[in-house]
Amino acid sequence: MHCQECGNKLILKFCENEGLVPYCETCGAFRFPPFKTAVSMCVVNRALDKVLLAKHTNGETLLLAGYVKKGESAEKAIAREIREETGLNVIKTKYVASRYHEPRNVLMLNFIVSVSDGEVRFNPDEITEAAWYSFEDALGAVTGDSTAAFFLQSDLTELKKGRF
Numbered sequence: 245m246h247c248q249e250c251g252n253k254l255i256l257k258f259c260e261n262e263g264l265v266p267y268c269e270t271c272g273a274f275r276f277p278p279f280k281t282a283v284s285m286c287v288v289n290r291a292l293d294k295v296l297l298a299k300h301t302n303g304e305t306l307l308l309a310g311y312v313k314k315g316e317s318a319e320k321a322i323a324r325e326i327r328e329e330t331g332l333n334v335i336k337t338k339y340v341a342s343r344y345h346e347p348r349n350v351l352m353l354n355f356i357v358s359v360s361d362g363e364v365r366f367n368p369d370e371i372t373e374a375a376w377y378s379f380e381d382a383l384g385a386v387t388g389d390s391t392a393a394f395f396l397q398s399d400l401t402e403l404k405k406g407r408f
Contacts, residue, residue, distance in 0.1 A: 247275055255398060266357045277366065280350040283321050284392065285357045286399035290335065292358065295382040295396070298366065299373040304384045306392040309352070318353050326357065331365035334358075338408050340375065341398050345391050354395040356408050380401070 245254045245267040257267035279294045287296040299305045307328050310325035312318055319395045323334045335358045339371050366374040370394045377385055379400050402408055 245276070247271060248278060249273075249275075261327070274277055279344075280348070281312045281318075282309055282345075282350045282352050282400070283312060283318050283325065284321055284352045284395050285326065285402075286340075286354070286396060287326065287330070287332075287357050287359055288403065288408075289376065290358060290361050292403060293378070294376040295400075296330065296374060297360070297377055297382055297385055298371040300371060303372075304387060304392075305387070305398060306390070306391075309392075311350075312353075318355070322355055322357055323372065325360060330359070330365050330408060331372055332359040332362055335360060336400070336408075340402055341395065343394060348350075352391055352397065356399050356402060396401045 245266050246252065247254055247270065250268065250270050252268055252270045254266035254268055256264040259265040266274050268276065287308055288294065297305050298308055308322060308329055311320040314323060319337055322337055326334055340354045340356055342351060345352050348363045364374050372403055383394060386396055392397055
């Protein structure tokens, strides 16, 4: 691991109340590892009885997701990503959970999002297919031990309990 400021190799050094933290001896500063932030969205129809899942260009069927851009709130990223990927407009959002996704070094913020009715016009640069699923079918469509499955399980529990 190297310093994001000067490029020199970092060492692990004890930081009070934090434990071992990467430290740059050249800069004389602790360097907490940076990571990206993204939103993961359980998109539901206005009637709250269907979930929109997308087959991404990597072949996996997942929830809609996207990176939060610099200076952008999670809520703005949600509206932008949904509009870009599906052509639908956001009606309401509710934060549900977060999870660190190590393979991509990203903190995922999960939301339930209801959208306007209308035709889904997916962006072929990001999505190869998009379809509405019943709650039960949605659970079977995503990979069982994935971050998407983890979020979807929590989202559907919230929806079934009427907490949206």
